[in-house]
Amino acid sequence: MPRIAIAECKQEVSTFNPALTHYEDFDVLHGDDIVQYHRNVRNEIGGALSIFDQRQDVLIVPVYSARAITSGGTLDGADFRRIASEWVTCLAEVGHVDAAYFSLHGAMASTDEDDPEGFLLAETRRVVGEDIPIVVSYDLHGILTDRMLQHADASVVYQTYPHVDFFETGERSARLLLRILDGEARPVTAKVFIPALVRGDELITATGLIGHAVHAARDVEQSREGLSAGIFWGNPFTDVSALGTNAMVSTNGDEALASKHALHIADLFWQHHAKMRVPLTSLTDAVGRARESAGTTILVDAADATSSGASGDSNAILNELIAQKYTGSALIPIVDPPAVHSAFEAGVGAVITTRVGGAVDIGRYKPTEIQARVRMLSDGAITSESYGEQWNAGRTAVLQFGLITLIITSRAVSLYDRSLFYAHGQDLARFGVVVVKSPHCQPHMYREWAAQYINVDAPGSSSANLNSLGHTHCSRPIFPLDPNVEFVPKARLFRRHSRG
Secondary structure, eight states: OOEEEEEEEEOOEETTOOSOBOGGGEEEEETHHHHHHHTSSOSHHHHHHHHHTTOTTOEEEEEEEEEESSOEEOBOHHHHHHHHHHHHHHHHHTOOOSEEEEEEOSOOOBTTBSOHHHHHHHHHHHHHOSSSOEEEEEOTTOOOOHHHHHTOSEEEEOOOSSOOOHHHHHHHHHHHHHHHHTTSOOEEEEEEEEOBOOOSGGGOTTTSTTHHHHHHHHHHHTSSSEEEEEEEOOOTTSOOTTOSEEEEEEEESOHHHHHHHHHHHHHHHHHHGGGOSOOOEEHHHHHHHHHHOSSOEEEEOGGGOGGGTOOSOOOHHHHHHHHTTOOSOEEEEEEOHHHHHHHHHHOTTOEEEEEESOSSOTTTOOOEEEEEEEEEEEOOEEEOTTTOOEEEOOSEEEEEETTEEEEEESSOOOOSSSHHHHHTTOOGGGOSEEEEOSSOOOGGGTTTTOSEEEEEEOOOTTOSOGGGTOOOSSOSSOBTTSSSOOOOOOEEEEEOOOOO
């Protein structure tokens, strides 16, 4: 009975966030605990398990799982080496396997390794050898390196943004791996690098111009000879040497066809790349518009998006509300462990004088002193609205500062849905302003009901104002950091000889 190893290692980082990520910022599982966890959440491994479960002739071998609690700053080199060592040790301990499915992200980076995913795959080959098939799934914000392709038989990438196809990506990956294992498919992969960093609403796959490339990739994958196809538009905040956009196609042994389709997808992307930028509104104008609105204004502070690797401790919008003497109600999330400590020391109902903001990214943000009442204290344990995953914001305090409600957490947690707000009893529609620290959320969460939805040009390590960040490692020239960037399309081919 073929033994299929499953493992995961996932984090997205912003190298512009000065606070390093450490081992303690990951949830680590081993063995059967991996399967038990993933049977209860709809993500990639859960999707893969749903396919493997349909086969009585294969045995699942859970190996290792290291999932970052949320995105963050660059992973400390020593902590990545610890994770990599545990990955390799656990893989060796399970003994012989006949195939492997790995759920990775693609936009990790450590202080001494630009390509952690490629490193893990290379180390995997040292343990399992060159003959077994390996299929890997990635976030479309991944940075697809040559090393990642050299050590895997096939790669599968999300097809939606905002991401709603975690589970389905796992299903696609498992089906492809079984086809390779059964001898039905022998992938050859073509990759086309595109010198572009992109953000904005045109990347929403259901409505944006990116749909041309995404739909073409789906058509290829669903064709007779197509095995996998997609567009990786990378994470512009992970400033590493391979940063950029990549079109990727795997076909069943046909190199010419893989190259043809990858070049076509890349061309569809490049036709629209110049429009893939975010129209930003200044802090002053954004708050000014909120003051004039009768309904709820969503101020999108994507520059401090924790799901993109930012620190979460920006108080820029808070300060502007204060400066403009905003008299409405507002709801703002901020990461600030010392402020939480002060609230817990005082207790619910107490009025405290504390400083908020600038507790992590101290170079960008300066703390603001406020006098506020402690309205709620919690342990910060949250069940994700989107996928049922368990998130941990650490000890959390809800502070009332005039008509401004601050949800202060001890650690960053993903804010691409409303989980943090709901877990702390907040009715979003009753606020005049809600600060959303995420570049995009599913439309029903905010955009469909809010009076205004404004992308704010605020400072932060995940700012859509890419020229403000100061890239130093990515290849140049690249759009939009440089003028008049030319795209000379070229397909690179990758083929392994793993048995099926």
